[in-house]
Amino acid sequence: MQVEQGVRAVVSAVREELSELVVLVQARLHEEVPEFYVAGDPTLSGAELETVPASLEAIFRGLADQLEVEDTVPGVMLRQARLAAQVNASLHALIRKQRVAQAAMWDAFFDAAQRVVSDDELRAAVLRRISQYHFAWNDHIVAVLISEYEAEHRLYFLQRTDRKKRAMVNAVLAGTPPDEQSLGYPMSGRHLAVIAWGEQPEAAIKHIASRLGAKYLLVSGTDDAYFGWIRRAARSTRSDDDLTSVELPPNTRVACGHYANDVAGFRASHARASLAYRVAKLGNRRLTWYRDVSLEALVLRDLPAAGEFVRQELGSLLDGSVRSRTLLETIKTYYALGQNAAATGARLKVNERTVAYRLRSVEGMLGNTVWERREEIAVAIRIAELLEHTRAAHHGLGHPPSDNSQRI
Template sequence: MEVEHGVGAVVSAIRAVLGDLVIFIQARLREEVPEFYVIDDPALAGTEMETVPSSLEAILQGLTDQLDVEDAVPGAMLKQARLAAQANVSLHALVRKQRVAQAAMWDAVLDAAQRAVSDDELRGAALRRISQYHFAWNDHVVAALIEEYEAEHRLFFMQRSDRKKRALVNAVLAGSPPDEQALGYPMDGRHLAVVAWGEKPEAAIRAVASRLDAKCLVVSGTDNAYFGWLRRATRSPRSDDSLASVELPSSTQIACGQYGNDVSGFRTSHRQAGLAYRVAKLGSQNVTWYRDVSLEALVLRDVPAAKEFVRQELGSLLDGSARSRTLLETIKAYYALGQNAAATGVRLKVNERTVAYRLKTVEGALGSTVLERRDEIAVALRIVAMLESQND
């Protein structure tokens, strides 16, 4: 019974620092397993926000409730294995990532045990119990990830109906000369790349192509998304951005790059659409254009780093209280209105003195004036809005 108490004390000590531990492990994975992150796939990158917290929670819950390791494999980890297979990330990188996370978690266990259990004998007994479960859990998880990865890799690259066309497209994106006849898509003219996901994404891309009277190329992507290119013969720079009249299938979203000419434009617009997709997946807008979210896309290429940046810039104003939300709303409006306190008061329906008081309160919380770090604070506010939309 004493051993269970010791284990419980260690688990509680880890839970007390769980948020910081998640950030630390995510950063360590990027540093020690860079090959996993070479392919910049937004769907795969998005799983990182779930896999580390869910794996730590699974271990802690398993220790607390004495669960069988076979009942404690998080679905988020299996999803990441499938998306890694679809993105053609190496299986070695996936397994190595799990082993690095395992080592980081064990270091955290040792530190927590030292803090939480003063009796040497009890600490040793608790650590033996934890190590047995922790290492058995990791062995089972690695086996499950390998099985999931290999099954998905076979399905995606050997059985999908568009696998040959997808291979041709990937070769063009990687820099090879295009085989226009095999693709059934000419490379001269103006190209708009899009990513669609949700209900009937392929139909959504074709609806946009019809609206623009454009030649269409569509291939399947990761996580049930579809990549599309819409080609128009004209090289006119006039805007064709009005997609308001396109009737998208219910629960379908589209991310768009910018128009580009010929093969280079084909590639560049696809990169832009992928970056817009990264941001759009956090929200619920039907259509997201790269130019509207280019800043967020740049910052969110590394979500853990973005979260740390936001935390450093906004500090205690992220506590979720009504007071902090009011202060954040005030500083956001103040920046949007050219740092005009009177105009801010009108928008927020308060007097100018109230605005001035709130700004002083913000400065006290941040330890700097709202002008000294205007750019950093403004970016942090935009990132907070995107991250919050994901949680809604």
């Protein structure tokens, strides 16, 4: 075995454990660089759904195909650097994240080399080659990320037209008493916070305010999203949440918080809108209310843990086969219809005996009855659907967002 063959063998061995490695890297990032995630911005959180697996694949490809490091920089890593700049995350933390990931990756390469390269001298040469490339790649990536971060930071905080308003809103969300005159938005009354993204986010928020006949406050958020508040003068617990008649612009989506009163409500509604936004970014709904996804929002605060929970509860039902998909659809329908096998059969257009057979198959694969862990299995299916949509869009798993979601 030549050195190049040994490198490819090690890369192949590590690549086979990509899912586990992604979860490990993300866990280490949050444990060792917690300050990077303080802002809790949902879009920044979602960016690592792409960034971690893409960066690992870039190293695999560069090593296996002997590519120049300059030719393997994933665009998603640059996007994450820009988002970090927009939420004013620490540049030092961004760089530390890269070093932590590098260390975790090197451990994986070292362990794989011990398994697949038996000759000590060849193994040393293979690890030397991997180390040289890996360090050169990370040095180049760090330089590129610093450049991207600094350019975006200047643009976002010094050149955006609404930078002063954003700063005032951030201060209010952080607990500073509002300057209502400067904001041009009264804090008395009840507020509904919304977050819009897509092709025409500003127009979407204005359409909602117009539909409700209400005053609104609008500021730019991260990644071209817009954050808004819609105010009714009267303090009330009434929802006024029938937005079905609002015609949203094409390819534009909205996440909504809840109605809440005065300054405290202004902050609380935005926090819930941010949680709804976090979940909505994983799915494909046009309009998402927090109350409709509150369970998902709770579970997805720790995305790797959520993924592990899904794998633990559903096991081999996640293999993507036609049979497994059929069984998942059957158990989902069975729960939705009050565990009525006859109604499940009618909904799925199969006979009751077929439903019973499928349920026994599910129990055989999971090792317990569908009654014993009904709540856990039902939640796992809901989360699995979101994660499946995410994998289809981003080809990877995400990381856990932080609990603080109020900063713009």
